[in-house]
Amino acid sequence: MHDGPDDTASGPRWLDAAEREAWHALVGVLxxxxxxxxxxxxxxxxxxxxxxxxxxxxxxxxxxxxxxxxxxxxxxxxxxxxxxxxxxxxxxxxxxxxxxxxxxxxxxxxxxxxxxxxxxxxAPGHVETVRDLVIDALSPEQLTQLRDIGQTILNRIAAQDVFRK
Amino acid sequence: MHDGPDDTASGPRWLDAAEREAWHALVGVLxxxxxxxxxxxxxxxxxxxxxxxxxxxxxxxxxxxxxxxxxxxxxxxxxxxxxxxxxxxxxxxxxxxxxxxxxxxxxxxxxxxxxxxxxxxxAPGHVETVRDLVIDALSPEQLTQLRDIGQTILNRIAAQDVFRK
DNA sequence: AGGTTGTGGTTGAAGCGTCAAGTCAGGCGC
DNA sequence: GCGCCTGACTTGACGCTTCAACCACAACCT
The missing domain is CATH 1.10.10.10 (Winged helix-like DNA-binding domain superfamily/Winged helix DNA-binding domain)
Known part of the structure; x- marks a missing residue:
């Protein structure tokens, strides 16, 4: 859905299936x-x-x-x-x-x-929603994975922002 | 940052430190x-x-x-x-x-x-950005983790939406 | 002191998303 | 065939975000 057309102009590396699945899931959440x-x-x-x-x-x-x-x-x-x-x-x-x-x-x-x-x-309603949609749906391991992944992405964004200045 | 005040009125279960870290990272990405x-x-x-x-x-x-x-x-x-x-x-x-x-x-x-x-x-510029910010920053294992986490969250949202009707 | 620079914050206009109507075509009952 | 309903959009108004210009104060310079 988000990768380019079937063109293979050697320039960019298009996403493979696994990458696309992950990206698609992330975009959905976004x-x-x-x-x-x-x-x-x-x-x-x-x-x-x-x-x-x-x-x-x-x-x-x-x-x-x-x-x-x-x-x-x-x-x-x-x-x-x-x-x-x-x-x-x-x-x-x-x-x-x-x-x-x-x-x-x-x-x-x-x-x-x-x-x-x-x-x-x-506050209570908000916390409940957060639990319903995210926290309680994930295992403790997944929570730490999510934290690490999220922080990695945030670091990349910050790095890119700095670089642009 | 996103949990409630220090009140402990027994009702909702506030987020503990690990949960908060994960949630905070996700909100940042969002x-x-x-x-x-x-x-x-x-x-x-x-x-x-x-x-x-x-x-x-x-x-x-x-x-x-x-x-x-x-x-x-x-x-x-x-x-x-x-x-x-x-x-x-x-x-x-x-x-x-x-x-x-x-x-x-x-x-x-x-x-x-x-x-x-x-x-x-x-398309090429877009794919490059996606790689820079997300895909290439994560290991293959993290990509599958991200996919699973994202799909879980999406399922929860869909379930909630259905429930509300 | 007077002028300049720079940071903190506000404002107004323009663009985008959402929500609540509205339109218009096809089915269905009679 | 005629009315009515449902489904597939479209439209307009309103609210929020962004962007650029702007104002205000402080620090710095001379």
Whole structure:
């Protein structure tokens, strides 16, 4: 499905059957898991999976507060995306923003009590979904395999990004 | 990062360290791999990864033609999404749509010669990226592990979807 | 102090995906 | 044959992400 046409122009090495099976499975997960996670969150809590990730990160940090940049890093988002999302969360009363007192160009995002309550209320359903779809479906050995594979891929992506600069 | 707060309200079983590591690695891949793939395609060919998938599926089918529904199934997309995408591809001259001659409510999408050329031109770069980021980074054993893990997760998602209906 | 550079963050427009209608053809009952 | 339903798309509106431009503050230079 994802390899090229039947052309054999000596240039690239096309994928063999085993490689294709693995790749195909990965692409399937890439396409379907995010919407499954998002769907559960939307139905049960009325928020995006990403909004949950942002608020969960805040809920686990000291004083429920983080600098925008750190929060962006933790949630693997661009600063721009985060800014939009935090703005929406602020409108819903779950987050407050304020310039850092020590350094005026930093902005600190703080989870309100309502926001924390929202996270606490949403967390069990999320964990349950994660268990249903992934964790409980795999053996302990597969979990370590998954971790190793995932980290390897992430390293490759990071390496490529660095190389491009 | 993705488990709940430190609350231990007996209800859900929170993730332990090993589970969290595996989950975290998977989420990282979920967030970063798609944009890496998309980025390569955008830079090198000026198309979306998903647009490539659609055209590649067409290029591998008989007469470079497929019914919209089948194409949607192959590319794991909703019919609606596919319709929008094919419309854009049509405007760029890479795909043509026509009602099926035998059954008027079917629509067949056919890759034009320009579209096929586009796929052929884009495929090597794509395969190379896939190799760089995933295939060549993993051992043969890891590839079969990845395939098994991915298929397990996909089965779970499918099972859940059926259950919800 | 004044100007420059650079980093942190925000904003607006444009593009893509999703969801909820809407259209249109073929079957089926009568 | 006529109404009605179902299945296969299509369309439009809305929300989110991205990208590029922008503003604000701080540090650095002279």
């Amino acid at each position: 396409l379907r898991l995010p919407s499954a996670l998002d769907g559960q969150m939307q139905r049960d809590a009325g928020i995006t999976h990403f909004e949950y990730v942002v608020m969960a990160a805040l809920s686990e940090s000291a004083h429920h507060t983080l600098r925008m940049s750190d929060l962006a890093c933790l949630s693997t988002a661009s600063l721009s995306r985060l800014s939009h999302v935090v703005k929406r969360l602020e409108e819903r009363g779950w987050v407050r923003r304020a310039p850092c007192s020590h350094n005026g160009r930093y902005t600190e995002a703080r989870l309100t009590d309502e926001g924390y309550a929202k996270v606490v209320a949403s | 967030l970063r791999l798609p944009s890496a793939l998309d980025g390569q395609m955008q830079r090198d060919a000026g198309i979306t990864h998903f647009e490539y998938v659609v055209m590649a599926a067409l290029s591998e089918s008989a007469h470079h033609t497929l019914r919209m529904s089948d194409l949607a199934c192959l590319s794991t997309a909703s019919l609606s999404r596919l319709s929008h995408v094919v419309k854009r591809l049509e405007e760029r001259g890479w795909v043509r749509r026509a009602p099926c001659s035998h059954n008027g409510r079917y629509t067949e999408a056919r890759l034009t010669d320009e579209g096929y050329a586009k796929v052929v031109a884009s």
